[in-house]
Amino acid sequence: MAKEKPDLVYGTLDMLILKALQHDPRHGLGIADRIQQMSKDILRVEQGSLYPALYRLEAQGWITAEWGVSDNNRKARYYKLTSAGRKQLAAEKDHWLRITKGIDLVLAGA
Amino acid sequence: MPRLRAWFSRLLGLFPKSRRDAEMAEEMQAHVDLLIERNIAAGMSPEEARNAALRQFGRVEQTKEIAREQRVWRWADEFLQDIRFGARMLVRSPGFSILAILCLTLGIGTNAAVFSWIEGILDSPVSARRASRPDVRALNCHDPGRSGISTGLSYPDFPRSRKTRLCSSRSLSIKFTGTTLSIGDRAERATGGIVSANYFDALGVRPILGRGFRAGRRRRDETRIRSQ
Numbered sequence: 001m002a003k004e005k006p007d008l009v010y011g012t013l014d015m016l017i018l019k020a021l022q023h024d025p026r027h028g029l030g031i032a033d034r035i036q037q038m039s040k041d042i043l044r045v046e047q048g049s050l051y052p053a054l055y056r057l058e059a060q061g062w063i064t065a066e067w068g069v070s071d072n073n074r075k076a077r078y079y080k081l082t083s084a085g086r087k088q089l090a091a092e093k094d095h096w097l098r099i100t101k102g103i104d105l106v107l108a109g110a
Numbered sequence: 111m112p113r114l115r116a117w118f119s120r121l122l123g124l125f126p127k128s129r130r131d132a133e134m135a136e137e138m139q140a141h142v143d144l145l146i147e148r149n150i151a152a153g154m155s156p157e158e159a160r161n162a163a164l165r166q167f168g169r170v171e172q173t174k175e176i177a178r179e180q181r182v183w184r185w186a187d188e189f190l191q192d193i194r195f196g197a198r199m200l201v202r203s204p205g206f207s208i209l210a211i212l213c214l215t216l217g218i219g220t221n222a223a224v225f226s227w228i229e230g231i232l233d234s235p236v237s238a239r240r241a242s243r244p245d246v247r248a249l250n251c252h253d254p255g256r257s258g259i260s261t262g263l264s265y266p267d268f269p270r271s272r273k274t275r276l277c278s279s280r281s282l283s284i285k286f287t288g289t290t291l292s293i294g295d296r297a298e299r300a301t302g303g304i305v306s307a308n309y310f311d312a313l314g315v316r317p318i319l320g321r322g323f324r325a326g327r328r329r330r331d332e333t334r335i336r337s338q
Contacts (some may be wrong), residue, residue, distance in 0.1 A: 072127045072147065
């Protein structure tokens with residue numbers, strides 16, 4: 001498969017992170033892996049850019065973090081979705097669907 | 111609510127800065143370590159694995175800087191730095207510090223002395239006014255005709271605004287104006303004021319001789335002012 005541009009659409013990283021945390025708490029690398037896996041390798045998160053986004057989301061109160069131990073017995077900081085984060089995810093998803101629907105309509109127009 | 115929480119989080123993030131930074135560095139290091147392990151498991155040499163991991167992660171220091179901006183207000187951070195820097199400089203050159211403090215003390219002290227002295231001389235009639243504070247809201251009174259606060263009420267509005275209790279009985283209305291007085295062949299510019307009938311009462315000032323204004327004659331004055 002031809003490699004897609006790695007850049008995400010501006011402003012969507014927050015939504016993708018929230019989505020990746022929907023079911024289980026994950027650490028930074030886990031989140032990057034999850035997004036890559038869910039997008040079937042189309043989306044690759046530049047891992048460095050993950051942390052600014054994570055701290056931003058944490059400051060907003062949408063995710064919380066605590067130290068835990070990873071599968072291979074390493075210390076890692078695990079992020080978990082809060083209920084406010086769940087609401088935010090739903091809102092961002094709605095917004096995204098509405099926007100993409102609009103864009104699709106424009107692109108499909110004669 | 112999330113906004114308030116974000117605010118607090120940033121505020122808290124401000125103080126134990128070094129601890130937070132250490133935590134951030136530790137977290138990113140853990141991330142890179144995981145990547146290295148994964149690369150070794152995929153068959154790379156430790157050296158290769160490390161380089162590849164750093165490439166994958168991107169620029170660590172820059173990321174830390176961006177991440178830091180997410181949680182502290184940069185200006186507040188820099189402000190604290192400035193204060194620390196200033197304090198260090200003062201300690202380092204005590205001679206200059208003493209001189210600077212002395213200059214400031216003298217400057218501020220002299221200013222305060224001179225201004226309170228001038229206030230005492232120029233503003234002494236104020237004491238009469240202070241005794242019974244007039245309510246000068248009339249000058250800056252709510253205009254019942256229009257919405258919002260009007261500065262400078264027109265005189266016909268003034269009695270009306272008092273009737274509607276927007277201004278108290280101690281409100282007064284002043285309009286400073288000037289006119290030319292000519293006596294014989296001499297003409298002189300004079301400054302005067304048109305005031306409401308309660309002017310002296312509101313100020314708590316009594317004329318030594320005669321009487322102040324009486325409210326009763328207002329109607330005639332009003333027409334005269336309107337025609338101006």
